[in-house]
Amino acid sequence: MSIPYLKKEHDMTRLYVKDKPFYARSGEIHNSSSSSLEYMEERVWPALRQLHVNCVVAPIYWECVEPEEGVFDFTLIDGLVEQARREQMHLVLLWFGLWKNSASTYVPDWVKHDQKRFFLVRSAAGQSLGYMGGRMRIISPLCQEAVQADARAYRAVMRHIREIDEAESTIITMQVENEIGVLGSARDHSAYADQEFVKEIPAAVAERFGVSGSWAEAFGEDADEQFMAWHYGQAVETIAAAGKEEYPIPMYVNAWLEQYPWNPGSYPSGGPQFKMYDMWRLAASSIDFVSPDIYVDHYRDVCDEYASKGNPLFIPEVRQNGDAIPFYFYAVGRHNAICFAPFGIEDMAGAAKALDAQLLAQLNIAPTALQTDASAGRALATAYELVENMEELVQRAHEEGRIYGFLEYHDKGTTIKLPHFNVKISYGMGGFGPFQPPKQPGEPVSGGFLIQLSDWEFVIVGSRIRVGIEAKEGSRKVAEIERKEEGRYVDGVWKRGRILNGDEASSDTTIGAMPEALYFRVFEYEA
Ligand code: DGJ
Numbered sequence: 263m264s265i266p267y268l269k270k271e272h273d274m275t276r277l278y279v280k281d282k283p284f285y286a287r288s289g290e291i292h293n294s295s296s297s298s299l300e301y302m303e304e305r306v307w308p309a310l311r312q313l314h315v316n317c318v319v320a321p322i323y324w325e326c327v328e329p330e331e332g333v334f335d336f337t338l339i340d341g342l343v344e345q346a347r348r349e350q351m352h353l354v355l356l357w358f359g360l361w362k363n364s365a366s367t368y369v370p371d372w373v374k375h376d377q378k379r380f381f382l383v384r385s386a387a388g389q390s391l392g393y394m395g396g397r398m399r400i401i402s403p404l405c406q407e408a409v410q411a412d413a414r415a416y417r418a419v420m421r422h423i424r425e426i427d428e429a430e431s432t433i434i435t436m437q438v439e440n441e442i443g444v445l446g447s448a449r450d451h452s453a454y455a456d457q458e459f460v461k462e463i464p465a466a467v468a469e470r471f472g473v474s475g476s477w478a479e480a481f482g483e484d485a486d487e488q489f490m491a492w493h494y495g496q497a498v499e500t501i502a503a504a505g506k507e508e509y510p511i512p513m514y515v516n517a518w519l520e521q522y523p524w525n526p527g528s529y530p531s532g533g534p535q536f537k538m539y540d541m542w543r544l545a546a547s548s549i550d551f552v553s554p555d556i557y558v559d560h561y562r563d564v565c566d567e568y569a570s571k572g573n574p575l576f577i578p579e580v581r582q583n584g585d586a587i588p589f590y591f592y593a594v595g596r597h598n599a600i601c602f603a604p605f606g607i608e609d610m611a612g613a614a615k616a617l618d619a620q621l622l623a624q625l626n627i628a629p630t631a632l633q634t635d636a637s638a639g640r641a642l643a644t645a646y647e648l649v650e651n652m653e654e655l656v657q658r659a660h661e662e663g664r665i666y667g668f669l670e671y672h673d674k675g676t677t678i679k680l681p682h683f684n685v686k687i688s689y690g691m692g693g694f695g696p697f698q699p700p701k702q703p704g705e706p707v708s709g710g711f712l713i714q715l716s717d718w719e720f721v722i723v724g725s726r727i728r729v730g731i732e733a734k735e736g737s738r739k740v741a742e743i744e745r746k747e748e749g750r751y752v753d754g755v756w757k758r759g760r761i762l763n764g765d766e767a768s769s770d771t772t773i774g775a776m777p778e779a780l781y782f783r784v785f786e787y788e789a
Contacts, residue, residue, distance in 0.1 A: 263280055263281060263429070263431070264278065264280075264281050265428060265431060265509070265510070265511055266278065266279045266284075266431055266433075266434045266435065266511045266512060267511070267512065268512050268550055268551075268574070270572075272660070272661040274574070274598055274660060275551070275572070275574035275600070276574075276600070277434065277435065277512065277574075277600045277601075279352065279431050279434050280431050283657065284352070284434065284600075285594075285598075285599075285600060285601075285649075285653065286316065286317035286319075286352065286354065286434070286600060286601035286602070286603070287314065287315055287316050287317065287590075287602060287646040287649065287650065288315050288316070288317040288318060288319055288354065288601055288602060288603040288607075289310070289313065289315050289318065289319065289582075289603050289604050289605075289606075289607020289608075289610070290318075290319035290320070290356075290578055290579050290603045290604070290605045290606070290607060291306055291318060291319070291320050291321075291606070291607060291608055292606050292608065292609075293321060293358075293362075295320070295608065296320045296321055296322065296338065296342055297321075297323060297326065297338065299338065299341040299342070299345065302341075302342070302345055303345070305608060306608045307345060307349055308611075309607075309608040309610070309611035309612070310349070310351070310607065310608065310611070311349070312611045312639065312643060313607065313610055313611055313639055313642060313643045313646070314642075314643040314644075314646040314647045314650070315351065315607065315646065316351060316352065316646075316650070317351055317352040317353065317354060317434065317601070317603075318346060318351055318352075318353055318354070318607075319353075319354040319356065319437075319578050319579075319601075319603045320342060320353055320354070320355060320356065321355070321356040321358050321440075322338060322339055322342070322355050322356065322357060322358065322419065323338075323358045323368050324357075324358060324359045324360075324368050324369055324370060324373075324412065324415050325368050325369065325370045325371070326338055327339075327415055327418070327419060328370050328415045328418070329370055329371075330370075330372065331370075331372050331411075334415075334418050334422075336419075336422045339355075339419070339422065339423070339426075340426065343426060343427060343432050343433065346432050347430065347432055352431075352432055352433070352434045353432055353433045353434065354433075354434060354435045354436070354437065354578065354601065354603075355423075355433055355435075355436050355437070356436075356437040356440055356578075357416055357419070357436060357437060357438050357439060357440075357501075358439070358440055359412045359415065359416060359438075359439055359501065360401055360403075360408055360409070360412045360439060360497070360501075361400070361401075361439045361440065361441075361442040362439070362440045362441070363440060363441045363445075363518065363530075363625065364400055364441065364442065364443055364444065364445040364518075364530040364533075365399060365400055365445070366380075366382075366399055366400055366401040369401065369412075373401070373408070373411065377399075379407050379408075380401050380405055380407060380408040380411070381401070381402050381405045381408075381452055381454070382399050382400060382401060382402060382452065383399075383400040383401070383402045383403075383444050383447070383450040383451075383452060383455075384450065384451045384452045384455075385446065385447045385451055386447065386451045388451070391444065391445065391446035391447055400444060400445070402450050402452050402454070402455060403442075403450070403490070403493045403494045403496070403497040403532075404450060404452065404454050404455050404458060404493050404497075405454075409497045409500050409501065410500070412497075412501050413500050413501045413503075413504040413505075414504070416438070416501050416502075416504055416505045417504040417505055417507065417508055419505070420436075420504075420505035420506070420508035420509040421508040421509065423508075423509055424508055424509035428509070433511070434511065434512075435511060435512045435513070435514065435576075435601075436505065436511060436512070436513045436514075437513070437514055437515065437516055437553075437578060438498055438501055438502045438505070438513050438514070438515055438549065439498060439501070439515065440516060441516055441517065441518040441530060441533060441555060442494050442498070442515065442530060442532075442533050442534075443490065443494060443518065443529070443530020443531050443532045443533030444490055444526075444527060444530060444531045444532060445527060445528075445529075445530050445531075446527055447527045447531070448486035448487060448490075448525070448526040448527045448531045449486035449487070449489055449490050449526075449531060449532070450490065450493075455493075458489075458493075459476070459477050459478075459485075459489055460476050460477075460478075461476065462474075462475065462476065463475070463476065463477055463480050464492070466544060467480070467488075467492060467541075467544065468480070470540065470544050471540070477489045486526060486531060487526045487531050487532055487537075487538065488532075488538070488541055489532070490526075490531050490532020491532040491533075491534075491538040491541040491542060491545065492532075492541055492544075492545050493532065493545075494532045494533065494545075495541060495542050495544070495545020495546040496545050496546070498515060498545075498546045498549060499545060499546040499547065499548055499549070502546065502548040502549055503548040506548050512550045512551075513548065513549055513550055514549060514550055514551045514552060514553050514576060514578075515533075515534045515542070515546070515549055515552055515553070516534070516552075516553045516554070516555050516578050516579065517533050517534040517535050517536070517552060517553065517554050517555060518530050518533055518535075518555060518625075518626075519535060519554055519555065519556065519557075519558055519564060520535045520537070521558050521626060522626075528626070529626070534552040534553075536552075536554075536564075536567045536568060539552060539571060539573070551573050551574050551576060552568070552573060553568065553576045553577065553578050554567075554568045554577065555577075555578065555579035555580070555605070556577060556579070556580045556581070556589075557579075557580070557581055557626075557627045557628065557631045557632075559671075560671070561580075561585070561589055561592075561669070561671070562592065562669050562671045563671075565577075565592065565593060565596065565597055565599075566596075566597075569596075569597040569599075574599075574600050575593060575597040575598075575599040575600065576599065576600045576601045577593060577599060577601060577602050577603060578601065578603050579603060579604075579605040580602065580603065580604050580605065581604065581605075581631040581632070582604040582605055582606050582607065582609055582610055582631070582632055582633075582634045582638070583630060583631060583632070583633055583634050583638060583704075583706065584634075584637075584638045584641065584705075584706030584775070585631075585706045585707050586604045586610075586638065586642055587638070587641045587642055587645050587706070587709075587725050587777055588669055588670070588706065588707050588708055588709025588710065588724070588725055588726065589602075589669070589707075589709065590602050590642070590645050590646075590649075591645065591649075591667065591669075591709050591710045591711050591723060591724055591725070591777070592667045592668065592669035592709050592710075592711070593667070594649055594656060594667065594711060595656075595665055595666060595667025595668070595710070595711020595712070595723075596666075596667030596668075596669075596711070597667070598656070598657075598660045604634075604642065605632065606632060606634075609632075609634050610634050610636075610638055610639035610642055611636065611639045612635070612636050612639070616629075616632065616633065617632055630704060637775070640776070641725065641775060641776055641777055644776060644777050645725070645777045648723055648750060648751070648777060648778075648779055649723070651750065651751040651752055651753060651754065652713075652721075652723075652751040652754065652779075653754075654754045655713060655751065655754060656713070659713045659714070664713060664714040665711055665712070665713045665714075666678045666711060666712045666713075667709075667710075667711045668687060668709055668710060668711065668712075668724075669707065669708075669709035670689040670690075670707040670708040670709060670726075671707070673689070674688060674689055674690075675687050675688040675689050677732075678712055679734075680714055680720065681717065682717055682718060682734070682741075682784070682786070683718075683731055683732065683733060683734060683741040683784050683786065684731070684732045684733075684734060684735075684741075685712060685720065685722070685729065685730075685731060685782075686729070686730040686731070686732055686770075687710075687712075687722075687724075687727050687728070687729055687730075688727065688728040688730075688770070689707070689708035689709075689726065689727060690708060690726060690727075690728070691726055691727075691728065691772050691773075691774055706725075706726065706775070707726070708724070708725065708726035708727050709724060709725070709726075709727075710722060710723050710724020710725065710727055710773070710777075711723055711724070715781075718744075718783055718784045718785060719781070719782065719783045719784070720781075720782050720784075721756070721779055721780065721781050721782070722773075722779070722780050722782070723777065723778070723779045724773050724777065724778075725773055725774070725775055725776065725777040725778075726773070726774065726775060727772070727773050728770040728771065728772050728773075729770060729771045729772075729773070729780065729782075730770040730771075731743055731782070731784055733786060737786075738788065738789055739786040739787060739788055739789060740786060740787055740788075740789050741784055741785075741786045742784065742785060742786070742787070743767065743782055743783070743784055744783045744784060744785045745761065745781075745782070745783040746761070746762040746763070746766075746767060746771060746780065746781070746782055746783075747759065747760070747761055747762065747780065747781040748760045748762060748778065748779075748780060749779060749780075749781055750779050751779070756781060758781065762780075
């Protein structure tokens with residue numbers, strides 16, 4: 263049996279686990295949850311059982327793995343793996359090493375205390391930087407001592423994971439660090455970084471981008487960010503390559519996205535935002551893909567961008583409110599995402615308390631993105647179960663180009679043009695077509711996906727939508743529904759519920775907040 267690997271086929275990248283494609287219907291747990299195996303037992307696993315996840319995205323911490331330099335402790339990793347196996351779930355592990363949300367808060371104390379050996383990122387005025395009023399310091403990615411120390415620890419972790427998990431593949435992918443980049447300045451102005459910044463750019467960068475001279479000469483306005491992306495990329499390369507020498511399962515980095523106020527430093531400068539994609543690919547070739555953490559409203563654009571240039575869509579963090587359900591359907595239907603994981607997933611079964619508003623302001627995350635309730639959890643569990651039971655169908659449909667994902671975003675609906683008729687989808691559940699009542703504040707967006715089953719049949723999965731049929735433009739025929747069924751797939755086979763006729767047939771069909779699957783057969787006749 264192979265260890266987990268990525269494979270490009272049918273114009274897509276798939277993650278293979280135990281030699282079969284694997285799609286992570288997942289959730290990322292809160293940052294501190296996996297630091298206590300007891301807490302996991304009492305609070306997290308019971309919540310996860312309700313949510314129909316098949317994989318958990320969970321942090322592991324350098325400060326716990328190497329409390330004394332060169333002395334390793336894998337108790338938490340072993341316990342987590344054991345618990346996940348018992349729950350029949352897989353794990354994506356997040357290496358909280360040198361950087362977590364830009365800052366170096368998860369480094370062991372012996373690193374924290376030695377700012378000479380492990381030097382910090384500095385502002386142009388020479389101050390150390392970081393969010394929460396500068397309290398969260400950032401170790402410089404140009405500090406080789408620090409990068410080598412992290413790489414030694416990560417190597418030890420990956421060696422240990424190979425020993426305990428090579429035969430089982432409980433752990434399927436590793437995230438290296440978390441949302442890295444400089445917060446508070448566009449670049450590092452430590453003495454060493456300043457010296458490097460004015461030097462000639464590396465030959466590989468010159469060749470890849472067709473530029474020359476110093477960083478400022480080569481990249482103009484973007485110089486600070488490109489310089490940081492190169493150095494963070496190189497640091498991550500050192501760390502990831504050491505880990506891969508021990509156990510080469512897929513590895514990725516995640517991005518705190520660019521957003522208002524848009525200047526590098528208001529988001530972590532030099533992180534794997536998509537505009538830095540080419541630099542990251544060059545600097546960190548041991549990294550298999552880059553991932554977005556999506557809390558912004560323009561979710562659809564972010565997915566479309568991160569699913570381009572051959573990069574597979576893998577979403578390790580996303581809103582945990584009701585938007586998560588249509589977001590999931592779009593990720594599956596449009597991009598065949600490898601992983602979808604609302605952040606703070608245990609909250610969706612009512613397990614934890616809300617994050618502090620001051621923290622969320624620092625993280626530039628709207629509080630509503632992380633407000634959830636048990637009804638969103640039930641809807642997510644339903645969505646995950648629906649898709650799990652039709653996974654084969656979804657895969658064949660992607661291979662044959664007959665699946666269409668859709669998501670509300672600045673519009674009232676969409677029309678999917680199938681060869682013989684069109685399917686009109688209105689977003690929202692009241693009103694008709696363009697006459698939708700305005701959304702209530704906090705009301706989740708609408709979305710879903712449609713799979714064409716044959717010339718005249720399709721199945722649609724979604725939430726908060728109305729579905730209607732119309733003839734092709736210019737046709738003199740009328741398209742009508744011959745048969746409409748509620749139902750769901752069970753192990754890949756459609757099991758119908760009610761046949762929707764009579765009152766239920768006469769108007770557009772509505773799917774409410776709770777996700778559903780509907781089957782349609784259409785026919786046409788001369789008007
Ligand atoms: C993004 C980070 O990557 C997570 O670890 C966590 O801090 C969330 N933000 C909080 O919402």
